[in-house]
Amino acid sequence: MTSRKTVLVLGGSSDIGRAAARAFAKAGYDVGLAGRDAAALEPDAADLRARYNIEASTLVFDVLDTASFDGFVAGLPALPDVVVSIIGLLGVQPNAESDLAHATTIMRSNYEGPSLILGLFAEKFLGRGNGTIVGVSSVAGDRGRASNYVYGSAKAGFSAFLSGLRARASRGGVHVVTVKPGFVRTKMTEGMKLIGPLTVDAPVVGDAILNAVEKKTDVVYVSGKWRLVMLIIKTLPEAVFKKLKF
Amino acid sequence: MTLVSGWGRFPVVDSEVLRPRSFEAVGEAVVTGSVARGNGRAYGDAAIGAVRTIGMTGFDRVRSFDSATGRIRLEAGVLLSDLIDTFGPRGFLPFVVPGTRFVSVGGAIAADVHGKNHHGEGGFGRYVDSILLRTGQGETIEISREQNSDAFFATVGGIGLTGIILEATMRLRPVETGWIRERVISAADLDAAMRALEAGDSATYSVAWIDCVARGNDLGRSLIYLGEHAAASELAEGADRFPVGKNPGLAVPIDLPSITLNRTSIRAFNELYYRMGARRAGGDHVVSLYPYFFPLDSIADWNRIYGRRGFLQHQCVIPERGARAVLADILDLVAKRGDASFLAVLKKLGHGDGLLSFPLPGYTLALDFPVKGDILNFLDEIDRLVVAAGGRLYLAKDARQSRATFEAGYPALARFNAIRKSLDPAQNIRSKLSQRLFDEV
Ligand SMILES: Cc1cc2nc3c(=O)[nH]c(=O)nc-3n(C[C@H](O)[C@H](O)[C@H](O)COP(=O)(O)OP(=O)(O)OC[C@H]3O[C@@H](n4cnc5c(N)ncnc54)[C@H](O)[C@@H]3O)c2cc1C
Numbered sequence: 001m002t003s004r005k006t007v008l009v010l011g012g013s014s015d016i017g018r019a020a021a022r023a024f025a026k027a028g029y030d031v032g033l034a035g036r037d038a039a040a041l042e043p044d045a046a047d048l049r050a051r052y053n054i055e056a057s058t059l060v061f062d063v064l065d066t067a068s069f070d071g072f073v074a075g076l077p078a079l080p081d082v083v084v085s086i087i088g089l090l091g092v093q094p095n096a097e098s099d100l101a102h103a104t105t106i107m108r109s110n111y112e113g114p115s116l117i118l119g120l121f122a123e124k125f126l127g128r129g130n131g132t133i134v135g136v137s138s139v140a141g142d143r144g145r146a147s148n149y150v151y152g153s154a155k156a157g158f159s160a161f162l163s164g165l166r167a168r169a170s171r172g173g174v175h176v177v178t179v180k181p182g183f184v185r186t187k188m189t190e191g192m193k194l195i196g197p198l199t200v201d202a203p204v205v206g207d208a209i210l211n212a213v214e215k216k217t218d219v220v221y222v223s224g225k226w227r228l229v230m231l232i233i234k235t236l237p238e239a240v241f242k243k244l245k246f
Numbered sequence: 247m248t249l250v251s252g253w254g255r256f257p258v259v260d261s262e263v264l265r266p267r268s269f270e271a272v273g274e275a276v277v278t279g280s281v282a283r284g285n286g287r288a289y290g291d292a293a294i295g296a297v298r299t300i301g302m303t304g305f306d307r308v309r310s311f312d313s314a315t316g317r318i319r320l321e322a323g324v325l326l327s328d329l330i331d332t333f334g335p336r337g338f339l340p341f342v343v344p345g346t347r348f349v350s351v352g353g354a355i356a357a358d359v360h361g362k363n364h365h366g367e368g369g370f371g372r373y374v375d376s377i378l379l380r381t382g383q384g385e386t387i388e389i390s391r392e393q394n395s396d397a398f399f400a401t402v403g404g405i406g407l408t409g410i411i412l413e414a415t416m417r418l419r420p421v422e423t424g425w426i427r428e429r430v431i432s433a434a435d436l437d438a439a440m441r442a443l444e445a446g447d448s449a450t451y452s453v454a455w456i457d458c459v460a461r462g463n464d465l466g467r468s469l470i471y472l473g474e475h476a477a478a479s480e481l482a483e484g485a486d487r488f489p490v491g492k493n494p495g496l497a498v499p500i501d502l503p504s505i506t507l508n509r510t511s512i513r514a515f516n517e518l519y520y521r522m523g524a525r526r527a528g529g530d531h532v533v534s535l536y537p538y539f540f541p542l543d544s545i546a547d548w549n550r551i552y553g554r555r556g557f558l559q560h561q562c563v564i565p566e567r568g569a570r571a572v573l574a575d576i577l578d579l580v581a582k583r584g585d586a587s588f589l590a591v592l593k594k595l596g597h598g599d600g601l602l603s604f605p606l607p608g609y610t611l612a613l614d615f616p617v618k619g620d621i622l623n624f625l626d627e628i629d630r631l632v633v634a635a636g637g638r639l640y641l642a643k644d645a646r647q648s649r650a651t652f653e654a655g656y657p658a659l660a661r662f663n664a665i666r667k668s669l670d671p672a673q674n675i676r677s678k679l680s681q682r683l684f685d686e687v
Contacts, residue, residue, distance in 0.1 A: 026332075047307040050318075051332050187267060 004054065006078065008032040010061055010117065011086035012041050015186035016136060019206030020084055025052040027210055032080060034061035063087045063113030064105070073120050082213055083121045084134040085114045088155075090188050096150040103150050110154035115161040122165055126172040132213050133169070134177040135162045136205075139221065141180070142230045143241070166218060177212045178219045181205045182226040198225055250299055253549055254289035255556030256617050256645055259678055261294050265301040269412055273380055275300050280382075281677035282410045284353030285325060287346055289559045290645025291678035292405050293353070300410065302352050308332075309413065316418035317375070322352030322411040327491065329418075330535075335488045338418035339535070341373040345591075347491075347540050352411040357642035358403030358603040360610075362451035362473065362539070365594040371402030372599055378413040382670025386412070400665040403600025405641045407680055408669055424488035425476040426451070426538040428531060432524040436466025436574055440609070443594050446472045451538075454592040455523075457516040458613060461581040465574065468592065469523035476532050489534035494546035519589065552616045560625055561604075561612040561640040562632040563595055569609045572635040576628055580613060583624060587614035601658040601665075604640040612643070622646055641679065652683045 007024040011017045012033030021031050025048040033041045038058040045056035061072055089109035096103040118133050125131030140148055141155030159178055166176035183189060183199040205222050212220045221227040236244075247260040263283075266272045279297030286293055293299070305323035312318070316338045320329075326340055327347040333339070344359040353359075358371040376390035379401060389398040401408045431446075433439040439454050446452035451473035460467045478487060542548055549557070564572050573592075580586045591612040595605035604610075615621050629651045632639065638655025639647050653659060663684070667673075676685060 043307050043309070046309060050308040050311040053313070053336075190265065 004028055004030050005082070006030045006032065006080040007082040007084060008034060008059075008076075008080040009084050009086065010034050010063070010114075011088070012044065012058070013037070014086050014088075014188070015202040016181070016184060016205050017084075017086040018044055019202040020086060020209045021048060021056075021206075022051070022203070023206035023210040024082070025054050025056065027214075028052075028054065029082070030055040032057050032059055032076075034059040036060070036062050061117075063117070064108055066113060066116055069117050069120055072117075073124060079124055079128060079131070081130075082132045082134065083118065084136070084209060085118055086136045087114050088136065088138070088188075090148075090151055093148045093150055106150050107154045110151060111157040111161070114158055118162070119165065122169050122174060122176070125174040126169060129173045131173075132175045132177065133162075133165070134179060134209055134213060135159075136179045136181065136209070137162065139180045139182050139226050139230050143233050146245070163219075175213075175216050177209070177217060179205070179209055179212065179222065180220065180226065180230075181208075181222045182229075184222075198223060198229070250294050251556065252286060252288045252290050252293060252645070254558055254643075254645060255549060255552075255554075256558060257291060257678075258556075259291065259294060261296070261678070262298045263301060264298060265304055267304060269305075269380070269386070272300060272302075272410055272412065273384060273386075276380070276382065276384070276410070276674055278672065278674045279676045281406045281675055281680075282322075282352060282356070284323065284350030284356070285348050287344075287349045287353065288357065288642045290643065291682065292357075292642055292644070294678045296676040296678060296681050302410070303350060305412070313338075316420055317415065318418055319413060319415045320351060321413050322350060322355075324351050325349065326351070326354065330424075331491055333418060334421075334424045334535075337420055337422070339421050339424070340370075341367060341417065341419045342370040343539050345540065346543055347536075348543065351414055351416075355402055355411055355414060356404060356406045357640075358598060358600045358605075359642070360595060360605050362453045362471075362593065364605055365447055365452065365596050366450060368596060369403075369599060369603060369605060371603065373418075374402065374414055374416045376415045377401055377411055379409045380412055381409040382673065382675035396665045397669060399599065400601050400662050400669075403598060403603030404662070404666075405602060405679065406677060407666055407675055407684070409675055421475050422478045422487070423476050423481060424535045425481060425485075425532045426473040426535055427476045427480060428533050428538060429472045429529070430523055430527045431470040431472070432520070432527045433466075433468045433470055435464060436468075436570065436577065439466050439468040439470060439592060440570060440573075442470040443592070443609075446470060447594065450474050452594065455519075456577070456590040456592050456611075457520050458577060458580050458586050458590040459513050459516050459584065461578075465581060466577055467520065469520065469527070471538075473538055480532060482532070489536065491536045492544070494544055516589065552614070555617040557614050557616045558621065558625065558645055559612060559614050559643040560628060561610060561643045562628070562637050563604060563606055563608050563610040563640070564632065564635045564637040565606060565608040568635055572631055572637070573609060573611060575631055576611065579624075579628060585616060585618075590614075601662040602641065602656055604638065604642070606638070608637070610640075612640075641683075644679070647683070649683055 007029045009021050013035045025031050038060045041058040048056040091106035137159045138155040140152040141159045144152045162178045183194040208222045248263050250261045251258040264275045266275045281295040283293040283299045303323040305321035307321045309319035342361040354370045358369045360369045380386050431442045433442050449472040454468040454470045456468040598605035633654045
């Protein structure tokens with residue numbers, strides 16, 4: 001057994017997941033990478049071991065398979081110090097408007113699954129008396145927009161879950177972080193028109209997550225500019241907002 | 247289609263850009279007219295596919311690292327900046343680094359890049375033991391000096407034309423610190439500069455920055471920077487063994503109008519630069535590796551200084567014998583013209599390893615010129631001097647040399663072409679550069 005701290009990254013194969021895993025490994029954490037295809041995560045685990053001389057392992061985790069969650073947590077070799085959920089699915093809004101199955105998958109991937117699994121970890125962490133939970137939500141959850149409200153509403157639900165969990169868990173020594181990246185250059189956003197000055201690279205988000213955990217921040221807008229942008233967007237009266245095209 | 251260009255932002259051409267996420271997807275992405283692209287630091291058209299450009303920076307994983315020997319296996323998209331930041335603090339640096347750290351391992355192999363230590367330690371390829379190559383024919387092969395050695399020596403310096411480098415195994419240099427013990431020598435003219443570089447042959451690192459506006463008696467006046475890796479015992483009390491590399495903070499936000507760079511502003515800058523350097527000349531001092539190796543990296547997007555039309559870098563190497571006279575002629579033409587870069591780089595090179603590796607024993611001179619007026623004709627004129635002297639131009643910097651200049655400078659070309667043909671009979675791998683300089687029309 002090492003005395004190093006451990007982090008479990010749910011959604012380890014995403015660009016932000018890889019970046020977060022690197023940030024934690026660099027800081028000396030042992031890392032568990034969880035995703036649907038554990039074999040596909042092995043090269044990333046090897047990368048972490050080679051770079052930072054830490055332990056890295058891979059685990060199978062499917063956010064839509066909520067029935068497996070109890071078994072997943074029970075089956076962990078040890079309860080991690082930090083658990084980070086990077087899981088999310090942007091989906092295709094126009095499809096989600098008519099295809100209920102697609103809308104359901106977006107909602108479940110962004111709200112139901114991440115909330116349930118982090119809630120489960122919170123219970124364990126509260127039992128132990130410490131731990132940190134990180135949920136990567138989105139600025140899209142701050143206000144529903146015509147162009148992506150299926151995704152946005154699920155993120156809104158997730159953000160609300162995290163803030164409630166934070167209020168409750170903080171009394172038991174457990175810290176909850178909500179991360180709201182704005183535009184991030186990743187495979188999810190590839191080909192989309194992103195606004196340059198408001199866009200960051202995945203490693204910036206990875207570092208921000210680590211930083212929030214170590215500094216015990218509650219809510220992080222990865223680029224400070226987003227806090228202002230979303231403040232404006234949130235305060236626009238509905239009558240004005242519904243006329244805007246975005 | 248997307249408009250793509252190299253670091254010099256000239257030429258700007260159409261090519262479809264793909265960023266595959268797996269090695270299988272790389273294979274599937276190759277159509278006739280494809281070439282790999284690393285971090286796009288080649289100046290001209292080397293990293294632009296004739297039809298399709300395959301971006302490789304997503305492949306940034308380290309496969310394994312042996313902290314006893316410094317042997318590392320990694321994917322081709324890992325940037326040298328990443329390697330330095332990750333393994334520097336663990337006591338290892340790349341053996342060879344170019345003047346910017348924002349290049350990928352694949353790009354560094356494909357250009358067989360040279361650093362300030364080429365005269366003594368050779369190029370990037372010398373420290374590469376083996377390469378996993380995806381050929382244009384669709385095979386994935388492991389190549390090394392022993393195994394498929396033809397393909398290996400064609401790939402090192404082969405400017406992407408033998409196929410797509412997926413992974414490489416190489417050796418890193420053990421270092422005690424991330425600091426360099428530097429000595430600055432001021433040289434009043436070209437002769438003094440060449441003598442100082444000659445004397446600096448025994449130094450691990452050496453390079454000269456030439457003031458290429460200076461004329462007459464001052465022609466070739468320069469500052470020579472010699473460097474050695476500093477031992478831990480040479481560091482100031484309490485200094486970190488490894489300095490922190492800051493990300494480029496200051497960025498050039500817009501394309502500056504080309505008027506900013508004129509005779510007067512360049513002359514003023516150079517005068518200041520030379521005097522400041524000359525004041526530091528003499529004794530040794532210890533500097534962080536970042537400003538020592540990568541002086542330009544502190545300003546992001548500095549290529550925009552040259553304005554919207556972009557700029558050209560002209561980098562030639564002249565064989566040692568007779569180099570002095572040719573360099574003087576070139577510098578004289580450049581000084582008379584007066585719109586070249588503030589600073590030119592002069593350095594000694596040794597033998598190159600790959601068939602198309604740029605270095606040969608002699609002096610290399612690198613100059614930047616904004617794209618305007620009759621610059622293309624002017625550079626053709628310089629090329630004639632280079633060719634007559636038995637020299638050549640660096641493909642990773644080139645955007646405009648003629649076929650004749652290229653063919654005269656690279657005598658191993660026929661052999662290279664034969665190997666390329668055997669790896670890729672249909673010639674699926676083609677860049678804008680290869681269309682310009684290699685491929686049958
Ligand atoms: C400021 C600055 C300073 C420089 N200083 C030096 C110097 O001191 N010495 C020096 O030698 N060079 C120098 N260079 C040039 C630079 O080192 C080379 O152009 C290098 O090849 C750039 O690497 P890249 O990853 O950006 O590759 P790119 O520019 O994207 O590509 C360069 C070439 O490599 C090929 N390539 C890239 N990746 C792969 C791959 N995975 N498989 C196969 N082929 C691939 C491309 O097809 C292309 O032909 C400098 C460049 C700049 C901008």
